[in-house]
Each structure stands twice: as C-alpha cells, then as structure tokens.
Amino acid sequence: MVKAREKWGFFKLMDHGVPSEVVENFTSRLHELFDLPMEQKLRGGKTSSLPLGNTMIEYMEEMDKLGMIIMEMLAHGLGLADDFFSKNFEEKEVTIFRISRYPPCPLPEKIVGIGIHSDSQALTILYQDQVGGIQVLKDDKQWIGVRPLPNSFVINIADTLEHVWTNGRLKSVIHRAVVNKEKQRLSIAYFMNPTSSATIECPQQLIDSVSNPRKYVPFTWGELRHLLLTTRRVRGKTVAINNFLISS
Ligand SMILES: O=C(O)CCC(=O)C(=O)O
Numbered sequence: 001m002v003k004a005r006e007k008w009g010f011f012k013l014m015d016h017g018v019p020s021e022v023v024e025n026f027t028s029r030l031h032e033l034f035d036l037p038m039e040q041k042l043r044g045g046k047t048s049s050l051p052l053g054n055t056m057i058e059y060m061e062e063m064d065k066l067g068m069i070i071m072e073m074l075a076h077g078l079g080l081a082d083d084f085f086s087k088n089f090e091e092k093e094v095t096i097f098r099i100s101r102y103p104p105c106p107l108p109e110k111i112v113g114i115g116i117h118s119d120s121q122a123l124t125i126l127y128q129d130q131v132g133g134i135q136v137l138k139d140d141k142q143w144i145g146v147r148p149l150p151n152s153f154v155i156n157i158a159d160t161l162e163h164v165w166t167n168g169r170l171k172s173v174i175h176r177a178v179v180n181k182e183k184q185r186l187s188i189a190y191f192m193n194p195t196s197s198a199t200i201e202c203p204q205q206l207i208d209s210v211s212n213p214r215k216y217v218p219f220t221w222g223e224l225r226h227l228l229l230t231t232r233r234v235r236g237k238t239v240a241i242n243n244f245l246i247s248s
C-alpha cells in the first residue's frame with residue numbers, strides 16, 4: 001500500500017518515468033536564456049523568440065503525468081478512490097509555473113530569494129538544481145534546508161489540498177528560498193491546477209463531526225482561481241479560500 005507522506009517527499013525520476021533528458025533539455029535552454037546579454041534577453045521577452053521551443057512543452061507534459069501519479073498516491077494513502085483528486089485535472093486549461101533564477105548575492109544574510117509562503121494550488125512539483133536554497137518550516141519554528149538530490153523533485157502539498165480538499169489531513173508546507181554568495185541557482189515550481197469546473201469538496205470519509213468538522217463549503221476551482229488572482233496574500237498566506245469558510 002502506498003502511504004501519503006505528510007508535508008513533502010522526494011520522488012525519483014526513474015521511479016516514475018520522467019525521462020531525465022526532458023529535464024536536462026529544458027533546464028539547459030533556460031541557462032542559455034539566462035546567459036544572454038541583457039538587451040537580447042529583453043528583446044527575447046516575447047514568447048515566440050524565447051529559445052525554449054518544445055523543451056518547455058515536453059517538460060509540462062511530463063509534470064502533468066507525474067502530478068497525476070502523485071495525486072493518485074495521495075488519494076490511495078487517504079483511503080479514497082485512487083482517482084478522487086486526479087479526475088479533476090484531466091482537462092488541461094491553465095498551466096502555471098514559476099521559473100526562478102537567483103543570481104549570486106553579495107549579502108545573502110540580508111536578502112531573501114522568495115519570502116515565506118505556502119503555495120495556493122493543490123500540489124507543486126519543484127525542480128531545483130544542485131545548488132540548494134529552498135527551506136521548509138518545521139514545527140512552526142525551525143527552517144530546514146531541503147538538500148538537492150540528483151534526479152529528484154521536491155513535492156509540496158499546497159493550500160487547497162490541505163485546507164479544503166482534505167479538511168486539514170494533508171499539510172501544506174510553509175517555505176522560502178534563500179540565496180548564496182557564490183552560485184546562481186535555478187528552480188522551477190510547477191503548480192497543479194484543477195479544471196475550472198471541478199468541485200473542490202472534502203469527502204465525507206475525512207470528516208469527523210466532533211474532532212474534525214467540515215471547514216469549507218464546496219466551490220469550483222474556477223471560483224477560487226478568480227479570487228486568487230484578485231485577492232492579496234497576507235504574510236504569504238492564501239486568504240482567498242477564507243471566502244468559503246463555514247462560519248461557526
Ligand atoms: O526557488 C525555490 O526553491 C522555491 C520556489 C517557490 O517556492 C515558488 O516558486 O513558489
């Protein structure tokens with residue numbers, strides 16, 4: 001039986017069939033882009049002239065496949081039908097990912113790469129190169145660096161999966177990225193977004209009316225996505241989902 005991990009885990013490429021050349025092709029194209037002189041980079045800002053080509057599409061396809069497998073593992077671990085989450089991702093509409101290049105920084109103790117936050121969507125598949133910089137908050141007090149492992153992704157549970165879809169059973173991870181003096185760093189956060197029409201509702205099996213009463217009314221992903229785009233985050237927290245809280 002596959003157990004869903006709390007917070008985050010590592011999944012090796014070879015275990016789940018993401019061909020390493022897909023990752024290498026995409027990331028080496030990104031490095032080519034980073035290395036362009038600034039004027040050319042700005043002119044290349046139009047998507048059509050970015051030297052990414054099919055490498056990005058291939059990467060996205062692999063991330064979607066991997067994301068579905070992880071969704072199935074999580075559902076299985078929670079005792080739900082394997083496709084409980086994954087069936088809501090089948091229609092591809094919106095893909096969001098953040099490519100971050102962190103240049104070497106002369107004052108790493110004074111500058112954060114990405115500030116404290118949790119991700120808003122369901123799940124994040126994070127590629128990081130071997131430099132390292134992402135840290136996760138343990139027990140609300142201690143920052144732990146996530147050591148880069150070759151051929152691996154970091155999997156973050158995001159807010160929608162914690163708060164709404166599992167009523168707090170899975171934990172969304174609070175994280176940040178720090179910078180360093182010596183080396184440039186690359187990360188690619190691929191956010192798994194459900195289909196707009198998908199209804200996000202915690203299944204009855206995960207609810208206990210006494211110890212874990214239902215916290216949110218059902219809503220569609222489209223409704224939440226609209227709010228995510230129009231509501232400010234507060235101290236890195238997604239407050240948009242608060243609109244669906246059941247008032248006590
Ligand atoms: O750069 C990293 O390691 C983290 C990126 C991240 O958390 C994000 O893009 O949401």
Ligand SMILES: [Fe+2]
Pocket residue numbers: 117118119175189
């Ligand atoms: Fe993040």
